[in-house]
Amino acid sequence: MPSTQHLNDLTIQVRRDILRMVHKVNSGHPGGSLGCTEFLVALYNVIMSKKAGFNMDGIGEDLFFLSNGHISPAFYSVLARSGYFPIEELNTFRLIDSRLQGHPTTHEGLPGVRIASGSLGQGMSVALGAAQAKKLNKDYHLVYSLHGDGELQEGQNWEAIMYASAKKVDNIIATVDLNGQQIDGSTESVLPMGSLKQKFEAFGWIVVEIEEGNNIVSILNGMSEAKSKTGQGKPVCVLLKTVMGNGVDFMMHTHAWHGKAPNDEQLAIGLAQNSETLGDY
Amino acid sequence: MKTYTYTEKKDTRSGFGAGLAELGRTNPNVVALCADLIGSLKMDKFIEENPERFFQVGIAEANMMGLAAGLTIGGKIPFTGTFANFSTGRVYDQIRQSIAYSGKNVKICASHAGLTLGEDGATHQILEDIGLMKMLPGMTVINTCDFNQTKAATIAIAEHQGPVYLRFGRPAVPVFTPSDQKFEIGKAIKLTEGKDVTIVATGHLVWEALEASKVLFERGISAEVINIHTIKPIDEKAILESVSKTRCIVTAEEHNIIGGLGESVARVLGTHNPAPQEFIGTNDVFGESGTPAQLMEKYGLNSISIVAKVESVLKRK
Incomplete structure (x- = not known):
């Protein structure tokens, strides 16, 4: 297992990637990407059991589905730095003829991506289908998914949440990024969702809460607990409390950077707060 | 025939x-x-x-x-x-x-x-x-x-x-197609040979097209009926071959004429070999309650309507 130091270094490097990617094309979603950086780094470097290379069917390994596709900068950076494709390709984010589309897609054949996402609310159903395929294949690996909290306002999620427990899909760990922000403001101001813990539990899920969702050690502990609760006849949900824009002080605790890129000056400040560790792409 | x-x-x-x-x-x-x-x-x-x-x-x-x-x-x-x-x-x-x-x-x-x-x-x-x-x-x-x-x-x-x-x-x-007929995606099936008009139909309208062709035959009109089960990819070759002979076409489908089979056929003809076309289908309307037969009659989706459209299209040749 990689050291905590290495994971922290990787996290900082991914943050730099995110800032540089969105700055270059003056578009993209840095806020949510930065908030989920520690989670994705932990997932791909420690938590998931993966095979070398990429095979769409993913038999004999854990799978991950990103439902909130707009955090593609974080996803692409982590995939590249996990060896799915050359890190230099991060240079092509959102450019014409790129495999790194604004939102992730299988359409351009980018290794590591198993479903298109961006139009919200669809990833949980897909992850559940893949989890049921694993059961049919007697493949005892897990399926992970990540969803925004605002994304849960899409009704399809609740169809899927109801289905998962009814069908005892207990080989899935669905994580909700609880950053409390969405495009138009805080989730509390846009459409208060009440207690997601109580809602998931009422729908028959096991819920694990990670209070410090931007702390690698807390994430590893929480996800380890979540893993231990799979296979018990119930789906598992992780409520991951994060700070949008984490690691770049002026992007934190606001929805303002949901879908806005930093200018040259802001980029310089952001990068100064995250000194190069493992090498820029 | x-x-x-x-x-x-x-x-x-x-x-x-x-x-x-x-x-x-x-x-x-x-x-x-x-x-x-x-x-x-x-x-x-x-x-x-x-x-x-x-x-x-x-x-x-x-x-x-x-x-x-x-x-x-x-x-x-x-x-x-x-x-x-x-x-x-x-x-x-x-x-x-x-x-x-x-x-x-x-x-x-x-x-x-x-x-x-x-x-x-x-x-x-x-x-x-x-x-x-x-x-x-x-x-x-x-x-x-x-x-x-x-x-x-x-x-x-x-x-x-x-x-x-x-x-x-x-x-x-x-049930009129052979039980052992292999299904080939994208390959239209010519049901009758004809020289005066091509009728390209899909779904429930295929049988209606065959019924229409019998009536037309009695009136001295030779109709080539094509069962086009695959709307995409459409069998351009089958359509163009038939129309190059008949020089006019009627399309028939249980669907809005906007966006359906007929428009796909019109695109093929317009691109390669324009010919007069008439459309059987609903015309930008919603349906309503009724028996299937009543509805197909009211909205003009039966053999009688096909015969009438053939007579119209023949006048445009």
């Missing part, structure tokens, strides 16, 4: 059920999903024989489409079953992103398409589904005409890699 007869009437959805049951026995990767309409889709036999490969989703079509996309990851070939309306319009974005754009090998099987759903009325009678589905890049669109063809198509699409929309219906209609 070659004539067609039938000894029994059966619903095309039962052809789907029979095809799915056969796939259950022959292809271990085939799985089926249904949104609370097992009986309507005739999926009982598959479920009885393969309970572990069937997923009852409940009344949640959006989730069903996502589940189907996910099931392909791991090598399954999912067949979803619900009414045409709930298979397309209700879940368009799910199909667009999770299935079509993601290139997933899902077979969207849609029953109760069109006016012949009957008494339930316009809420359930989708007449826009062919258009919705054919506009999606990479989607194959099939509309079968009788029990045998629907069964054969169901079996054939399992062998095709990529998303497919298979459309069929509720009422019992004449």
Whole structure:
């Protein structure tokens, strides 16, 4: 297992990637990407059991589905730095003829991506289908998914949440990024969702809460607990409390950077707060 | 003129059920999903024989489409079953992103398409589904005409890699295609040879076109009837060959003329060999309650209407 130091270094490097990617094309979603950086780094470097290379069917390994596709900068950076494709390709984010589309897609054949996402609310159903395929294949690996909290306002999620427990899909760990922000403001101001813990539990899920969702050690502990609760006849949900824009002080605790890129000056400040560790792409 | 007869009437959805049951026995990767309409889709036999490969989703079509996309990851070939309306319009974005754009090998099987759903009325009678589905890049669109063809198509699409929309219906209609006829996606079937007019029909309108051709024959008009079960990819060669001989065409479908088979045919002709065309289909309207026969008559989707359109198009040659 990689050291905590290495994971922290990787996290900082991914943050730099995110800032540089969105700055270059003056578009993209840095806020949510930065908030989920520690989670994705932990997932791909420690938590998931993966095979070398990429095979769409993913038999004999854990799978991950990103439902909130707009955090593609974080996803692409982590995939590249996990060896799915050359890190230099991060240079092509959102450019014409790129495999790194604004939102992730299988359409351009980018290794590591198993479903298109961006139009919200669809990833949980897909992850559940893949989890049921694993059961049919007697493949005892897990399926992970990540969803925004605002994304849960899409009704399809609740169809899927109801289905998962009814069908005892207990080989899935669905994580909700609880950053409390969405495009138009805080989730509390846009459409208060009440207690997601109580809602998931009422729908028959096991819920694990990670209070410090931007702390690698807390994430590893929480996800380890979540893993231990799979296979018990119930789906598992992780409520991951994060700070949008984490690691770049002026992007934190606001929805303002949901879908806005930093200018040259802001980029310089952001990068100064995250000194190069493992090498820029 | 070659004539067609039938000894029994059966619903095309039962052809789907029979095809799915056969796939259950022959292809271990085939799985089926249904949104609370097992009986309507005739999926009982598959479920009885393969309970572990069937997923009852409940009344949640959006989730069903996502589940189907996910099931392909791991090598399954999912067949979803619900009414045409709930298979397309209700879940368009799910199909667009999770299935079509993601290139997933899902077979969207849609029953109760069109006016012949009957008494339930316009809420359930989708007449826009062919258009919705054919506009999606990479989607194959099939509309079968009788029990045998629907069964054969169901079996054939399992062998095709990529998303497919298979459309069929509720009422019992004449079974006139051979039970051993192989189904070839994208290959139109010429049912009668003719020299005066081409009639290209799909779904329930194929039998009506054959009936029309008999009446036309008695009036001295030789009609070439083509069963175009695959609307996308459309068999351009078959259409162009026939029209180069007849120099005019009538298209017939149980669908809005906006966005349907007729417009696909018009594109082919307009691009390669323009010829007068008349359209049988609903004309930018919703359906209503009634018996299938009453509705097909009221909206001009039967053999009598086809004869009238042929007479119109002949005057334009």
